[in-house]
Amino acid sequence: MSSPTRWAGVPLADRRAERRSQLVAAAFEIFGTQGESGLSVRSVCRACEFNSRYFYESFADTDELLGAVYDEAAEEMSAVLEAAIAAAGDSAAERTRAGIRTVLGFGSADPRRGRVLFTEARTNPVLIVRRAATQDLLLRTTLAGGASHDHPTSSRVRAAMFTGAMVELALQWLSGNLGDDLDAVVDQAVASLARR
DSSP: OOOGGGGTTSOHHHHHHHHHHHHHHHHHHHHHHHOGGGOOHHHHHHHHTOOHHHHHHHOSSHHHHHHHHHHHHHHHHHHHHHHHHHHTOSOHHHHHHHHHHHHHHHHHHSHHHHIIIIIGGGTOHHHHHHHHHHHHHHHHHHHHTSOTTSOHHHHHHHHHHHHHHHHHHHHHHHTTTTOSOHHHHHHHHHHHHHTO
């Protein structure tokens, strides 16, 4: 377990921040590869070589830790998504394509992300709440990229339908039900939206 000399000379706030970061990284690995059954205070502390008191310094329980894992992954996806949409330019079709490709690619590039953000978020009580917040983020991002002449209600309806469909599309993609050709899936998704 972690020895006192490991943190010698490091300011208290920095020590706590570093330990918290290590706990989140360990939980991401454990939950992302083993699921909920593998995540415990003991397993995370073992992975970090920490005494359990360091766990409780940052988190009340594993639910709070799992929420932090989800939030970190969602924030990373949000940053990547916003950058991809901005880089796509002013074309609504290209922005939509960039958004779909980014969400699907982000989840599948690292299966742990997909598990945390989409797969396990269907059934885990902590992640269900977090997933609702992520859908709201996707909704806001979609609305921000909409045409300025759209009626506000019309824009919100389309955005809500798109974000709900995106979550289901991500689940189907990550489960392997749509094959393994990301470009083909994105093309089909964009074509389906264009027909609406």
